[in-house]
Amino acid sequence: MPVDSVWPIAGAEGVARAFEDAAGRLETVDGELTFDLSGVRKVDVAGLRAMSALAAKAADGKVKIALKGVNVDVYKALKLVGLTTAFLFPV
Amino acid sequence: MADHAPLSEDRIAYLEGLVSQARTAAAVFSQYTQDDVDRIVKPMVLAGLEQAQYLASLAIEETRLGVLEDKAIKNMVATEFVYNYVKDKRTVGVINEFPERGILEIAEPIGVIFSVLPVTNPTSTALFKCIMAIKTRNTAIFGPHPRAAKCCAEAVRIMYETAVKNGAPEGVFTCLDTPTIEDNRYLMHHKDVRLIDATGGPGAVKAAYSSGKPAMGVGAGNTPVYLEKSADVDMAVVDIITSKTFDNGTICASEQTVVIDDGIYDATLEKFAELGAHICNPEEAAILSQTVIDPETGFMRPIAVGQAAATIAQYIGLKVKPGTKLLIAPIAGVGRGHPLSVEKLFPVLAVYRARSREEAFKTCVDVNHLGGIGHTAVVFSSNEEVIRKFGEVMNAGRIIVNSPGSIGALGGVYNDMVPTFSFGCGTGGGNSTMDNVNIYHYLNVKRVARRTQAHMWFRVPNQIYFNMNAIENIRQFPSRSTMIITNPPLERLGHVDTVRRYLPPDTAVHVLVIPDAEPEAKVVREGVEALNAYKVDQIIALGGGSVIDAAKIMKLQYEAPSADLEELAAPFLDIRKRVVQYPTEKVHHARLIAAATTSGTGSEVTPFAVLIDKEAGRKITLADYSLTPDVAIVDPQFVMTMPKGLTADTGIDCLVHALEAGVSIHSSPYTEANAMQAIRLTFRYLPTAYAQPDNVEARSMMHNAACIAALAFSNASVGVNHALAHAFGARFGVPHGRANALMLPHVIAYNASVPSKFMPSPNQRAYVAHKKYALIADLLGLGGETVEEKVNHLIAAVEALLDRLDVPRSIADLGIAREEFQQALPGLAKVAFDDPSWRSNPRMPLATELVELFERAWHGRRAGGQ
Incomplete structure (x- = not known):
């Protein structure tokens, strides 16, 4: 997987799928992994769990995970489960 | 709940899983x-409605408490009645708007709630709390009473599956499978549990409050x-039987002791018996009290809770008629010696014969305080006074009138209280x-408060007459008895005769000559006596600030003799919110006409008055718009003979009033x-009025300027210049205008620079003092390009004006020794800081800055060097 590749995600359902997929291939990633959540209005339980699992897997810091286009409602949901420190939020 | 063993690792993992799931669901929600x-x-x-009977049967089967039909009704109340209350309520986003106050209320969910469920009302409470949680976007972990675990789990399951099917996040509810005290303790202390809602016995409630978390324990x-x-x-x-037998008395709001007036006692018991109650004789009552109440603890025995009256009777060997609904036992008092006076969650009711209303109230208070404080009390009466008094003396969140206690307290059935299954007890x-717990207890309500523009005002006398011979206008005011108040020099100048000439011929005229000094309490007292003696309906104050101030206070005390001047002088921050109000009820009415004889204080249009109380050794400052004269006369004929020094001092006072009002935060x-x-007129005419005292135009314009400046500062107040001048003038005996002059250039420079501390000022959107000074410079045609240049030009113009008036330009010029000044300096700063004048200054002065300003005034001029 190339550095700085951006994974666009559409809809709440797509979040879990994308993050689970990324978790399965995390070892192949070098550098930073970016997800574009600008198409996501809200995140569901499965999505949050997948994000949490990926964050745990990337906790060693070898791969930085960046979330682009996160709306403030989703950001607050991440804050409520303590996940905002696990990701980068590029402006 | 007997398990006190430490939690196993597996159990902790289970509980952590529940919390994690609930936390994630809360974030999504x-x-x-x-x-x-x-x-x-x-x-x-x-x-919930569909499963009401099914859940009731589960509860009966598991808990062996209560009545199936009643439990089904409770389940329906917990769903239908609660829905009826919440359905149109906003609980997400903006929930209330108060545009007139600029306030928005916005809901913020709480997050994970740990909710304890009781054995007495298990399924209805579960249904109720599930609906509340969803309506408020919260998630809940339920900890049921161990004897109601299965029926609660089933109620929660039904609610959960329906909720998720309709879009709620997974994990929104969970229910402990085999609840223990240790589970409860673990969850109550868990960092991710945000609120504990404990509906249950005293143990659960105490544990909730001991957890250190926000908790509602009822x-x-x-x-x-x-x-x-x-x-x-x-x-x-009928109401009492209905209530006390409802679900076999398991609702904690149900009636426990009925205190009955003597006159209706026998008839009431007959009616109870007629409708299916068994009235115990003394022997039966003794057996009952010894069996259903534990003599060791003094509390009800759990075995009796929720049982039918006939079952209890059979259990203790009482012979009662078939179908007996209620056991009634007369008691002779309340307390440990009268076991049946405590809470009994079963259909046993104590009754007490009261010989008087007083005795009845006291007995009810005793029952209320015997384990029932804050909960519920019931009164049956058609006497409003009795109902109100009962409400006052009972300490109960729910005081139910002429209706059943238990069902009444639930709300929404017999009254308009909020439906609930949790009774707050305060x-x-x-x-x-102390509320009926409801959705609003499951929300954090945030308030968005918009900046409001405070109401402002411009209050002045009804009528102002100005220019030469304006005094003639007094002839239009009818009066039977007029008092002219003046001082000796003015009387000698013939001004009293001038005034007398223009009064209507049928007016009885009296003259009160008071000393030419700030008014003293004794002078005011004598003046009020004179006003009373002549029953005056009009007062004409002919003089400078002292005479007019004296007249204002005399009028106040003449019209409202009970007015306490010391109380009225109490400090305030905002005149509209002041604690002490001036009297509005008056025994006399007198018109106050103020004819000014100096051109400075503007007292003829201001709402202020100062009184010296020599006996007590203090100065009393009064401020209220009711003190403002009704009519002001600004007639220059009364100032043509003002001495030069007085012309200068009062003219400077006028300029400072105008400059300070102009930059005031209340402007x-x-x-x-x-x-x-006023500033424009003062710059133009004060030098002439000073140099050419006979110049009518200059005198006239300065007289107008003083009045116009007073109109401004009466409504915008003054500033730090006055605070400094008051302190300095009082300490060194320097006339007010002269003391003001010493401070003025330095105060302008001070206010025009960036404040070290801003004054809170909702009416001003920016710091504008320097720009206002620049505007004044423009108005005076002083030139300059930048704001800073214009401010400097204004300071120079002020200094030039002061030079022309021959006033001392520094404290040193007054002949005060440097050492004496330095010794006085800390005290001066303290007095100035205590002075209320600066509270409308654009800069909040620090104590060190007040010292610095005094120091600058010691050294003198700013513009053009020393």
Whole structure:
């Protein structure tokens, strides 16, 4: 997987799928992994769990995970489960 | 709940899993809209209604408490009635708007709630709390009573599956499978549990409050009922039986002791018996009290809770008629010696014969305080006075009138209280709320407060007459008895005769000559006596600030003799919110006409008056718009003979009034217009009035300027210049205008620079003092390009004006020794800081800055060097 590749995600359902997929291939990633959540209005339980699992897997810091286009409602949901420190939020 | 063993690792993992799941669900739920939520609530309510009887049967089967039909009704109340209350309520986003106050209320969910469920009302409480949680976007972990674990789990399951099917996040509810005290303790202390809602016994409630978390614990009651002689006894008896037998008395708001007025006691018991109650004789009552109440603890025995009256009778060997609904035992008092006076969650009712209303109230208070503080009390009466007094003396969150206690307290059935299954008992009951717990206890309500523009005002006398011979206008005011108040020099100048000439011929005229000094309390007292003696209906104050101030206070005390001047002088920050109000009820009415004889204080139009109380050794400053004269006369004929020094001092006072009002934080377009005009007139005419005392135009214009400046500062107040001048003038005996002059250039420079501390000022959107000074410089045609240049030009112009008036330009010039000044300096700063004048200054002066300003005034001029 190339550095700085951006994974666009559409809809709440797509979040879990994308993050689970990324978790399965995390070892192949070098550098930073970016997800574009600008198409996501809200995140569901499965999505949050997948994000949490990926964050745990990337906790060693070898791969930085960046979330682009996160709306403030989703950001607050991440804050409520303590996940905002696990990701980068590029402006 | 007997398990005190430490939690196993598996159990901890289980509990952590529940919390994690609930926390994730809460995060997801936080994104939901009101429509999302409302789409979930309605099907939950319908599912609860559909399963009401099924859940009631589960509860009966598991707990062996209560009555199937009643439990089914409770389940329906918990769903249908609660829905009826919540359905149109906003609980997401903006929930209330108060545009007139600029306030928005916005809901913020709490997050994970740990909710304890009771054995007495298990399924209804579970249904109720599930609906509340969803409506408010919260998630809940339920900890049921171990003897109601299965029925609660089933109620929660039905609610959960319906909620998720209709869009709620997974994990929104969970219910402990085999609940223990240790589980509860673990969850109550868990960092991710945000609120504990404990509906249950005293142990659970105490544990909740001991956890250190926000908690709502609602607990035991002991409901007294007063059956007063004016009551509808037939209705009362039916209501009490209905309530006390409802679900076999398991609702903690149900009646416990009925206190009955002597005159209706026998008839009431007959009615109870007629409708299916068994009235115990003394022997039966003794057996009952020894069996259903534990003599060791003094509390009810759990075995009796929720059992039918006939079952209890059979258990203790009482012979009662078949179908007996209720066991009634007369008691002779309340307390440990009268076991049946405590809470009894079963159909056993104590009754007490009261010989008087007083005795009845006291007995109800005793019952209320015997384990039922804050909970519920009931009164049956048609006497409003009795009902109100009962409400005052009972410490109960629910005081139910002429209706059943238990069903009445639930709300929404017999009254318009909020439907609930959790009764807050207030601090008396060790609870954080006294309300019927409802959706608003499941929300954090945030308030968005917009900046409001405070109402402002421009209050001035009704009429102002100005220019030469304006005094003639007094002839239009009818009066039977007029008092002219003046001082000796003015009387000698013949001004009193001038005034007398223009009064209507049928007016009885009296003259009160007071000393030429700030008014003293004794002078005011004598003046009020004179006003009373002549029953005056009009006062003409002919003089400078002292005479007019004296007249204002005399009028106040003449019209309202009970006015306490010391109380009226109490400090205030905002005149509209002041604690002490001036009297509005008056025994006399007198018109106050103020004819000014100096051109400075503007007292003829101001709402202020100062009184010296020599006996007490203090100065009393009064401020209220009711002190403002009704009519002001600004007639220059009275100032043509002012000495030069007085012309200078009062003229400077006028300029400082205008400059300070102009930059005051309370200034408005109305006051600014007056301030600017007064400044313009003063710069133009004061030097002439000073140099050519006979110049009528200059005198006239300065007289107008003083009045116009006073119109401004009466409504915008003054500033730090006055605070400094008051302190310095009082300490060194320097006339007010002269003391003002010493401070003025330095204060302008000070206010025009960036403040070290801003004054809170909702009416001003920016710091504008320097720009206002620049505007004044423009108005005076002083030139300059930048704001800074214009401010400097204004300071130079002020200094030039002061030079022309021959006033001392530094404290040193006054001949005060440097050492004496330095010794006085800390005290001066303290007095100045205590002076209320600076509270409208654009800069909040620090104590060190006041010292610095005094130091600058010591050294003198700013512009053009020393």
